[in-house]
Amino acid sequence: MILIGLWASLITAADAAADVLTLSDGLKIVAEKGRSIKISRSDEQIAEADTRIARSRLLPAVQTSGGWSALSHEPAARFGHQVVPTAESTFFTYSLNVQQTLFDFRGNASRYDASKSFLSAAMLETRRSANLAAIEFVLVYLDLLEKEKTVVVLENEKAALEAHRKNANSLYQEGVITKNDLLQAEVKLSDAEQRLLTARTYRTLQASRLNSLLLLPLNAPVRVEDVGDNRADVPPVASLDAAWELAEQERAELLIADEMLKALGFEETAKRSEYFPKLFVRGGYDFTENRYMVHEGNWSVTLGLNLNIFNGGETAAALKKINHQKEKLFEQREKLRDDIRLEVEQAVLQSLTARERLNVTKDAVKQAEENLRINRVKYEEGIGTGTDVVDAVALLSVAGTNQYKALYDLRKAEAAVYYATGKDLLEVYR
Secondary structure (H helix, E strand, C coil): CHHHHHHHHHHHHHHHHCCEECHHHHHHHHHHHCHHHHHHHHHHHHHHHHHHHHHHCCCCEEEEEEEEEECCCCCEEEECCEEEECCCCEEEEEEEEEEEEEECCCHHHHHHHHHHHHHHHHHHHHHHHHHHHHHHHHHHHHHHHHHHHHHHHHHHHHHHHHHHHHHHHHHHHCCCCCHHHHHHHHHHHHHHHHHHHHHHHHHHHHHHHHHHHCCCCCCCCCEECCCCCHHHHCCCCCCHHHHHHHHHHHCHHHHHHHHHHHHHHHHHHHHHHHHCCEEEEEEEEEEECCCCCCCCEEEEEEEEEECCCCCCCHHHHHHHHHHHHHHHHHHHHHHHHHHHHHHHHHHHHHHHHHHHHHHHHCCHHHHHHHHHHHHHHHHHCCCCCHHHHHHHHHHHHHHHHHHHHHHHHHHHHHHHHHHHCCCCHHHHCC
16 A cells, blocks of 8 residues: 555655646547547548549540551451552551440439538537547546545545544643544545545556547656636536537537438438449540541540440349338437437536536535634633544544535536537637
8 A cells, every 4th residue: 555655645646747738638639549540530531532533434534555566477358360459567556435425313412412411411420539549548537636626625634534633632732632533644644545545646647548549658746737616617518408409400419310211311322323224425536647547537426325224133133222221220319319318418417417416515614614723722721522523523534525526527418518519629728
């Protein structure tokens, strides 16, 4: 226990020398450097490339080719007894062709629209990942603040018990109190020291968790700044119904499901277009070096029509598959909507409960301080007992701990409400 306490004290001293990390600064680091964010951004870049691929089908296809050929025999044709050359034994050729689809019943256009919906879904996934990392960081940050306040409360308790032991020792030397009162003070002080060591260890572990989210060494010194008391006076939402409505409009998960449903609708249109003909135009220029031909080069324009008459039922099967995917995704969205509503309700109720707890504990610390003062005066005047003083010190410690716990439970619950309703936490805690 002594080694653990020494280690926690050394880390606390190093933390005191570190630069202050604000909540907004930490959120920026997590949102920019988090591994989950980097993965989501890679998926977003992949989706963007897929969009460019789909768009390319809407543009003309331009092809060119060229070559030089050498034949062992010069090409010729026989006309009766006469042999007439038709081409040279060595010749150069090149061609340029441009083809553009004029109308394909929105096949390529729908594929492009689907790719844009997939890109929007990927961007929303990046936003979801960022907010998920942000709420994790906020909760750990607030937990660390709570642990630090708990350490302060226990340090004050230890200081109060040390003062009581010193007073009890003086009274014992004067013969005013018995040895039992002095022993009681020493035992209570020892217990407070052990709880303080445990609290410092928990604070150190929480700081390591924060460093882990920041991609820093676990034992790196860290100092955090309180977020202030102003948020405790303003509820994040007006009512539960308003929170539900806001969540359905803002939660990235629901918006992703909507974009995926749109994409499947576009893919269905693109697949259905395979039942219909595709109209295209193609133009080009071909040149073949041949002194026996009247025109070595020739321009051409073709207006064509492609129709897939039979492909073994692939299109019909693909359409059924898309319909099943849409049905599945719709049910998943409805389930997700219910889960989010439950998450919102839980966060709102926890916020309301924590707010009531904070109101209850608001004056408890002052009352406990006054109670300790009165019992100390009584004890010094010989009309009170050491047990009354020790109990008053413990009561003050409990009141302080409960107040800070209620305060940070409220802040964590409100952060959960902001997250559950889809708010951007980087904007909330800017």
